Amino acid sequence: MDHRTGSFGYVGMLLFSLFAVLPVVKSLEILDIEGPGVVVNGSTSQIVLDCDYDITEFDKPGLVVKWYFNRQPFPVYQWIPSKVPQDLGILKGRLNLNYEVSEDQFSKHRALAIVNPTTDLTGEYTCLISSFESEAYKRKNLIIYAPAEDLSMTYSKPREDNVIITCRAGGIFPAPNIAIFRSSSSSKEFIESAKVESQLHPEYGYYNISIEIEVSDYELDSETMFECVLTIPGTEYRVQEKILYFPGHLTTPTPEEVEPEDVEELLEEMENIENDQSLEEEGDGGNSRPHTAESVSSAERVLSSLSFLSVLASLHLLFLH
Known part of the structure; x- marks a missing residue:
């Protein structure tokens, strides 16, 4: 055996033994x-x-x-x-x-x-x-995170055959996500084409955010529910608002077409609406916020009809004179 090889082997074994007994x-x-x-x-x-x-x-x-x-x-x-x-x-x-x-x-x-x-x-x-x-x-x-201070959903009709749905939230942090869904009796759909605008107010430390869509009436069912969903990434925070829309245009009768019994029906309808609203407020305990609107609602029919009543009153005074 070569003397150098034997010496190296001896030194190697000595070092191995030394490291084996040292604490790690x-x-x-x-x-x-x-x-x-x-x-x-x-x-x-x-x-x-x-x-x-x-x-x-x-x-x-x-x-x-x-x-x-x-x-x-x-x-x-x-x-x-x-x-x-x-x-x-x-x-x-x-x-x-x-x-x-x-x-x-x-x-x-x-x-x-x-x-x-x-x-x-x-x-x-x-x-x-x-x-x-x-x-x-x-x-x-x-x-x-700061929850939204307010969340509202509204609609407007720039033309008779279409509708703009808008959802807004304010006073929220950090930057939230917002989305709109529409649903009918048969399906629920996420609307990808919605326009989203978000703005940070650094002096106050919160975001305002809005989302908007414009839809033609012919694309919708007779009753369509729009839902706005607001979330904060990384948290379980989630709130939503809904609005019910009935496609169509409210026609306006002329004064000649208004009969006395129609006036009585309108007054009864106004009284029924007030009673229904009072019952809803009592049932909610005053804690629920408005979340449903209709393009052709009973309230709108009454408001539109008030002008007819005004016209009738004017005609009545004219005939008296």
Whole structure:
């Protein structure tokens, strides 16, 4: 056997034996970032994002905990176990620096305790821990959303044979999604051609959004339900509004065609409508908002007929004179 080969084999076995008995040093590890992912604006006075990690004795002397917002290069929070925590950047003055997640001196201030969280703190949070030996990081998304302050759905008829359906929402954050569906007795259809407009008001921190479609009456069934659906991505927030549309044009009779019994029927119809509305308000307990409109509704027929009554009254006075 070659002397050099034998020497190398002996040294190799010695090194293998040495590494086999040395302890394996475990590096820093972040187990999880615990805390809510979705919060309603104004619903809580404090939220906590806890960066739960494992460290070894080798890591403790040089341990530093930092938090970053939306991957910006400068931290918004820093804690070194031998010093007091620091709030920085967008979180300056917005953290509870006395919050302790545990009594352990190397983990008690690892968490972010955000006081009175608002929508501007929606974003991605990164926890980074480092020591003289290694470092580790983990990210978490937080959405602080504001529900829509209002949602309304209306229609108008620019011509006799078509209709414009409009849905509007305001005071919502972050940027929402909005869609319109139409349904009949046989089907429900998502309308892809709808026109959507969204506007951010940075001075107030919310969005206004609207959606609009124009449809010809001949494309619709005798009764068509339009539904507006508003959602916020990343959350379970969802609200909808509906409007019932009857295609057609309201014809107007001339004064000569109005008989006395027709006037009596109109007055009875007005009284019935008021009674029905009173019953609906009592049944809803005053909490429901208007959600249905008709292009040829009883209310519209009465409003249109009021002009006829005015004409009749004028004619009656004319004959008296």
